Amino acid sequence: DAGITQSPRHKVTETGTPVTLRCHQTENHRYMYWYRQDPGHGLRLIHYSYGVKDTDKGEVSDGYSVSRSKTEDFLLTLESATSSQTSVYFCAIGSERDQETQYFGPGTRLLVL
């Protein structure tokens, strides 16, 4: 299994509070992704990174920001959490050599009350 961890694995928070989710990899892969998974929508890309300090928006990026200050960590921040951001968040990584295969983390279940 690819070495990907996510923290926290579960979180309950209140509307309006900032939340940061962390994705950590030990594979030295260049590409990292944040997805959310919701019933009826499947997985949707929030943001992705193609290197340290290099990030780009996905299809559902509003209300989210990311940072990647080192290869192994990709942080997803909900600037002011809303109930619509209640979801399961998955991080994924991809190598440069095997450019399009992605390996997924275990997921973070977030509930915004």
Added chain:
Amino acid sequence: KNEVEQSPQNLTAQEGEFITINCSYSVGISALHWLQQHPGGGIVSLFMLSSGKKKHGRLIATINIQEKHSSLHITASHPRDSAVYICAVPRIQGAQKLVFGQGTRLTINP
């Protein structure tokens, strides 16, 4: 219309049956992915294919680029195959951004 459509959405079968899950897409692709999501939530990449057929154990994936269609087959299905199967394609050929189908929930009864 979704860019990636899977059918059926739900499938229940008896142990030992031959299973087929279909994926049709409207975007141009360089490769199509099949993923498996276990009941506990973990997601595993099964196949990435750009032409023809790939086989791994009892799983077989095929793709027809001209028809923009892929199928995932499971032979001699087993209850441990029960999972959600997801197909995904890059929105732009060669790009990193994947578009995912909504998944097919497969239940294999003993």
